[in-house]
Amino acid sequence: AQSVSQHNHHVILSEAASLELGCNYSYGGTVNLFWYVQYPGQHLQLLLKYFSGDPLVKGIKGFEAEFIKSKFSFNLRKPSVQWSDTAEYFCAVNAFTGGGNKLTFGTGTQLKVEL
Amino acid sequence: DSGVTQTPKHLITATGQRVTLRCSPRSGDLSVYWYQQSLDQGLQFLIQYYNGEERAKGNILERFSAQQFPDLHSELNLSSLELGDSALYFCASSVGGPDTQYFGPGTRLTVL
Numbered sequence: 001a002q003s004v005s006q007h008n009h010h011v012i013l014s015e016a017a018s019l020e021l022g023c024n025y026s027y028g029g030t031v032n033l034f035w036y037v038q039y040p041g042q043h044l045q046l047l048l049k050y051f052s053g054d055p056l057v058k059g060i061k062g063f064e065a066e067f068i069k070s071k072f073s074f075n076l077r078k079p080s081v082q083w084s085d086t087a088e089y090f091c092a093v094n095a096f097t098g099g100g101n102k103l104t105f106g107t108g109t110q111l112k113v114e115l
Numbered sequence: 116d117s118g119v120t121q122t123p124k125h126l127i128t129a130t131g132q133r134v135t136l137r138c139s140p141r142s143g144d145l146s147v148y149w150y151q152q153s154l155d156q157g158l159q160f161l162i163q164y165y166n167g168e169e170r171a172k173g174n175i176l177e178r179f180s181a182q183q184f185p186d187l188h189s190e191l192n193l194s195s196l197e198l199g200d201s202a203l204y205f206c207a208s209s210v211g212g213p214d215t216q217y218f219g220p221g222t223r224l225t226v227l
Contacts, residue, residue: 032213032214034215036218042220043117043205043218043219043220043221044205044207044218045117045218046215046217049215090158094213100163100165100170100171100172101146101148101163101165101170101171101209101211101212101213101214101216102148102160102163102171102173103148103150103160103207103216104160105157105158105159106157107157108157108158
């Protein structure tokens with residue numbers, strides 16, 4: 001079964017600092033990869049996704065992520081964070097197992113951006 | 116707004132009771148997924164339906180069941196509720212294959 005690890009559980013940054021959140025997954029086959037964001041009191045929103053092609057994907061709000069197949073990683077980056085980026089970030093994997101289309105989520109990273 | 120709707124937003128009930136959560140997928144989506152989000156378990160996949168048929172099952176308790184109706188809306192039934200069932204229950208929908216899932220606003224269930 002696939003699993004997802006997010007190494008940073010809590011991150012505190014000042015505005016304008018750069019962000020990198022780690023995500024590693026374990027599955028040897030083909031995967032689709034996602035980052036979702038959950039703002040306080042709200043539902044999950046898609047930030048970006050990787051299905052195939054260019055391993056550097058750009059999402060909404062200036063976020064990007066790089067898929068490194070050899071490292072089983074899909075790290076999320078943003079060059080300059082804003083206070084409004086305060087939220088919880090989830091990495092998710094959809095593995096092609098033929099048994100449906102479930103997403104396996106990491107435990108999430110709580111990001112707090114201070115003014 | 117993802118286009119996925121869920122009702123009710125909040126539900127408070129007692130142990131031993133039964134509740135039904137409802138989800139309407141985005142227009143055109145055939146797959147519906149249910150997830151549970153709790154502090155100790157994180158986000159866990161429960162079950163997927165595709166065009167009325169069960170497609171995949173995750174960590175869903177036997178006390179829980181779901182179905183998808185001909186109009187593609189779905190209901191998640193939780194019975195013999197326990198304190199530990201208190202959580203946020205999210206519904207998501209997608210076109211059908213291994214594509215992007217769009218999440219609804221969730222139902223917060225509190226079992227007292």
